[in-house]
Amino acid sequence: MIKYLIKRLLMLPVILLFLSMLIFSLVMFLSPYERLAVFIPNADAVGSSIPFDELVSKYGLDKPFYVQYWDWVQRVANGNLGWSPSARMPVADALKRYFPATVELMLVGGLIVFLGGIYLGTKSARNHNKFFDQASRVATTIGVSLPEFIFGLLLLVLFYGILGILPPGQMSAWAEDVVYLGSFHHYTGFLLLDSLLNGELYIFWDVLKHLILPALAYSIGLLSVMQRIVRSSLLETLKKDFVTTARAKGLAESVVIKKHARRNSLLPVVTISGSMVAKMLGGAAIVETVFNYHGMGMFIVVAAQGLDFPAILGSSLLIGVIIVVTNLVVDILYTILDPTVTLE
């Protein structure tokens, strides 16, 4: 087991190195001027008076690519991820600022996905082929087929456009005043947590209110997936011998499900949670764009559109680490839950 862990962890830098080379080689095709565009804002309102050539040489964009890659690797080895022209700050600062926001979004979304998925899945399995099961089956089919951005836009129009509650963004303007200007202390970078630690309950609610819609928008698809997994896995477990035995002992159905069947059927949930994290990180890119929620997803989309490579590489590294670590955790959890599995 420990050997396996070490092996996996040693893989990490190798994966990251390849990842960075992959992304870097992608830009081999691009001319220096293309990579310069991120330094020039507002595509419509510019004229020829912008000193393109001076800018290219100033930012070293005309250096050969291996030189730029080597510079980058050296800097990263020294713990410096570089400077992101699209975020207008060092990449490390940008990640520190945007990553917690996405984590919060993922946590709220994950809560909806896991609790909702397990609850609905269990209920469907218990009412196998009855009305609830059929209805939720239709609902989850819709959930899987509805694109996040369409659902997100619909939510935005309904809750902000028509009802005037649950606005887009990360927090209200008055909350920004408190958070960025006053004596507000950023203990963790997580706004929800920080607002509690600062005793600012209203900020907490404000931030949470802004989180609900995006979290809903991108959890709807995963929620449907989760519901299906729990349902089918539970149905299968319910057919197994030990469940029949438990029933034969005269235990109530709810006890059978909660105490015996469900724990066993959670294995696939654990399996899937690894890829769920990856999916949520991806979904964040779309949903954050729809809701103007400044997190990692939007950061990456903006960086990619501007071909801001320090930012793309920096955030890729972070995401790579997260996913590798998540998979590791999933593997470990798996061995704990199911003693018959051993890690190779």
Added chain:
Amino acid sequence: MEKLKQFFKNPLGVTGFILILFWLMVALFAPVIAPSHSNNSPYMIERIGFSSLPVPPSEDAPFGLTSGGYNIFYGIVWGSRTAFRVGLIVVSTTLVIGVILGGVGSFIGGALDNIIMRITDLVMSFPFLIAVIIMSIVLGKGIDKLIIALILFGWRNYARVMRSEVLSIKERDFVSAAYSLGMNRIRIFLVHIVPNSIFSVFVLASLDIGTMVLISASLSFIGVGAEPGYADWGQMINFSRNWLLGTIDNPMTYWYTYLYPSIAIFSFVMGWTLMGDTLRDVLDPKMVKR
């Protein structure tokens, strides 16, 4: 045959089948349903004028015009071809790549398997959507480039699923029996391993077609993907983004700009989801990976 009957007994499966059939007909008969009047590629959405405001449905354009004079009906009809093209090309190519990499790797085992799995790990260690966004921005605009980007990162699931299937089938009695009968390895792989392990890959594929269309729509939505004006549903929703709120007097003024494309994407994806679900239930009720 038995399975096919089972499939058509399931009302959800039939619904899915009908939806797909409907879109298939639309795609096949696109030149008849919405004939192209210009000498451009028929995949460029027909224009009626250049007005920046949407125009409500009329004789000429039964679903109305979205901003820029794009004929919504035309775009939806020809967009079905784009949807099938993206879905089918991406899924069939990734399926073949995945089956070969995952199947052959695990069948032969050893260093090859290890290398292939490490490459899969590498590709897996990055969210699919973000990888495709970055890739398609680097490659540039166009459906073909989007397809390349989707293929580059899309094969990984197939490789994984195929690998685990092959690993379990490899150990089965009939395989060892085939070995003991002196069959050569290539034959065993093609005759025994592949046909027995491919079903779960097919199920995954039928679900994936919808997913790929969803992802390409999402990409078009954030402005990477299809060329502007290309018949692509995701892009048509992107066009309608400005019209969601209508005017002050009537928030629903421009309903036609977003309703039709949304329904198109939604029904297309749902068709595949329903079909894939039913297939899975029929073929392999145990399979839950997704």
Added chain:
Amino acid sequence: MKRNILLILVLISTVSLLSAAGTKESDQGSSAGQGTADAAGMNIKNPDTFVEATSNSVETLDPQFMLSTATMELSYNVYDSLLDHPDGDMSKLIPSIASEVPTLENGLIKIESDGTTYITFPIRTNIKFHNGDTLNPDDVEYTFKRAVVVGAQTSSLSMLTPNLIGENSFSDLIDSVGFEAAWNTLDELVMVDGDSVVFKLPKAFVPFLGIMADGGNGSAILSKSWSIEQGAWPGTKETAQDFLNITMEEDPLFDKMMGSGPFKFVAWEPSKRIVLEAFSDYWQGAPRIQRVVRTIVPDNQTALLMLKNGDADFTTVSVSDLGQVEGAPGIKVLKNLPSTWLMKINFVMDMDKGSSYIGNGTLSEGGIPNNFFSDINVRKAFEYSFDWDVFINDVFLGAAQKPYGPVLVGFPTANPDNPQYYFDTAKAEEYFKKAWGGKLWDTGFTMTAVYSSGSTHRQRALEILKLNIENLNPKFHIELASLPWAGYVGAIKESQLPLTLFGILPDVFDPYYPLFEHMHSAGGYAEWGGYIDLAKEKFDPLINELGTNYDPVRRKEISWELQKMDYDNALSIFHFQAVEHVAMQDYVQGYVAGAFPGNLDFYPIYKENK
């Protein structure tokens, strides 16, 4: 069952808490959630704070490095320049930090016989910076020396530099004459003389005063001591070479501002918002609004929702969105405000031979030669194929102007009677038949016209051109393609594209600027369009004279002649000059539309029901 009850309880409590939070906010009288309830104009949200919603992000806070016009809104309000324009009238100059506008008559401009020009600005002594320091002539001297040393990129300054030092940048000057000589040139360039600052220009340069009158943009006056405290160039000869052409990340003034303008800089959250606060010691009196929040909303729709919900006070509106705000209760809309933004379709007369946008690269139905547009008949045929009516009325719904020529409508010496091209298929056909010795009409051609993705007006303009030209002759083919902004800029710089859609946005109200950019061999477009030789021979002498001659009559003559020459040579299709629309809450007062109506002067703005 128990679980169900729990779920319901959680739901109920969530909803009630949410609504509780909602009421608390409205008690505070701030922000969100109240819809357009205050439509009657009874209560003013945040009476002391002005919130502008914009989609324009900020690239830097250093006024000498701002590349986009939108960002200059910030320096405009935080800094002051030597001179200014009166509200809304860009053709007049008024004193600002300088107490007098230099002219030949009042003797503050002196031209020696060799052309060397001395311009003296008497500096006011009662101006305070935001940190309490008094502004003195040293600060002015430091500001312009720093601009030269660090390689200022704001367009007015980057155009000024060659006129000050005779080279494009200080490092070029060092390369050509050595550091010592270069430093001496710089040192003489601007000198303090008592309470005045004297600029020494190697030759007369008429637009100089216009550059100084940008109200706090590129020519914003920095505080010397403060800048040095922040780590900017210390102003000494020894350190000059360490600060040559600094990058954004090396620039200590990148993320802070401190000037003598009406507003103090408070905070910048990149890609989110900027907060400014009234400066009570402003030399012209404290502004009426106490706080300004410029919040970045990338999505138009969201900005409009914020406006309707009272979360924003001001935003610009695109023409297609006008329907969503016009007539909305409590919101006023100002339409068709002229903007100094001219767009043109430029012909590239000398493309890269390997360009992938010219088909097979020969004169045939499958392509065009790389010098396709060097034939004036082709250019004229294209000009006559553009349908301004459709473009302006359908695409812009009437919200744009047809330009007279390279000098923008509203600029001094813009000539409304200059001949203009118009849509005429017969003329287009006539010129196509003459083109390439009469061969083009028979061979036909194929080329790819490219726009930057997301830029609708570029796309539509090319679509119109394509439609009209393809209708003339079935052998004419124009394919359309789009490139991401980055790729577009790259392809233009590498002469890949047959047609480029790029504009002129002069910061300085002088015909010299648009004409220089459009026609001078060093202006940029001549290089991109491949007409440098033509420019050197025909345009440069006139443009140079326009830059040095103070006689208004002669200047008008030259300007008209150049406008006529542009017409004769058909350098580009001037397809539109933009107008803007802005929307604001009814209670916002004091808005004055400037050169760019979306760029606000916050100073006169206040909130009051009228």
